[in-house]
Amino acid sequence: MNITLSRRQLLAAALLLPASTASARKRGPRIIVVGAGFGGASCARQLRLYLPNADILLIDRQARFLTGPFSNGVIAGLDEVAMITRHTRDVATAHRVRVLIDEVVTIDPVKREVRTAQHGVHRADRIVVAPGVSMRWDRIEGLHPGNSDAMPHGWLGGTQVTGLRDRFAALADGARIVIAAPPNPYRCPPGPYERASLMAAALQRRGHRNSRILIADAKDDFTKRALFQLEWDRRYPGVIEWIPRALNGEVVRVDTQRHHLWLRDATMPIQADLASVIPAQTAAQLAIDADLTDETQWCPVHPQRFESTRHAGIHVIGDAAIAAPMPKSGFAANSQAKLCAAAIAADLLGKPMPKAMLLNTCYSLLDTDAAISVSGYYAVVADRLSVLSEGISALGGDATQRRSEAEQARAWYRTITRDSFG
């Protein structure tokens, strides 16, 4: 019997001999990634890199999604929504993984099974869970999912982002805007303050002299506070007011129909022309239902490999995971995805675990041409994630430095979205 082979095929077959005999005994590993945001999409890509023969299935309920980064620019009317729009199928095609657009209804972390609403049960050797966050509706009286559109958080992408943008665009001069900032921990720590900055920039461009932005905060401090406040005084004097928790800044009750917000211990409500109420947050409900969370309602993980401490073989990355001192950011989710994928591959291939080192930078725009940032380099020391070095933009930075950081922020957005979503 004769067969025809090219020299290239012969050589390839020879090189693959041990691997193919092994895979004849066992099919390639099956890995399900739940969530195609910054964490899940990046992880799917890295898994394909490390495990070329694996069967990788990426599941997300959204066919189309908006990224958190640069959504504040969209809300303020300074950036186009098309810039922050991505499509899940395109992500899967770019990363050469299978995709399912479907709601994951349950994850059985013991059997390692994922049940979706439309496509039944899927079994896996490993499951990576990257579902992001859910809102807590039990902290602010009068606010619930059914009426939150009236005071949109715009924190989960979706129609609230464009809804908030349209409401903001319709405001007349003299408007009072209230941003309710949540308690820690939450997605994108500088986000509420960046939103205030970009709204102030947009109001300035529209010639509003009398509109005001009030940040009612459930915290007494926030990331890059000195920088933000210095720049607000410089750029938007008298426009942005911040009320910390210690001065009863926390919003405890709302009336969405009357546009009223009550701060702690206040007898009279604040009347807002536009309120963006960002509730306290937890890991996404799916992670809670799958028994991946602890009493904090976030997911504890071994930071060396971002594997759940509660269920072996289940990995949690991104905002849902407890990864302090890293902030909950897209950059952090992308870094964690890379470590997690390398650790899964090492485990499945019987190789040494990779070194657990992680990077993050959070840029915050003060205007379209000005930004500040904070960065950290992290490693696992004695089984805990620790900061090895960090830094923040100089307080005394001049306009050139702020402009340079704004350019870096836009370039970073292009590279991170290309890296994560293809």
Next chain:
Amino acid sequence: MAAPRGSTSTRVGLIQCVALIAGVALVVFAQPGRAESSPPSPLAQMCRTCHAEAQAEFAFGASLDSLDANTIFDRLRVYRSRSDDGSVMPRFARGMSDQTMQQLAAELGRSAP
């Protein structure tokens, strides 16, 4: 039948083919100390997000394609010695040991001529 002139295809009997594959495999896998090509480290992959390879229009970090390992190592050490926080690299480099920098440089400078 002879293979067409200029074609890379070769007709081989099955036995010869198996023998050839086994032979090549033996040579390849019997070499002492053969360095298996190691997968990229997660930290290097994080660096590549900004210093993307062959994607100049997307990369905003300096391209590393033309830099050899020694140059990258030297630059990381310069970043580590800088006290200003004007850009992200000094913030990262300050926490890196010489060993980490050497490993990173060797990996990222790999594609250098």
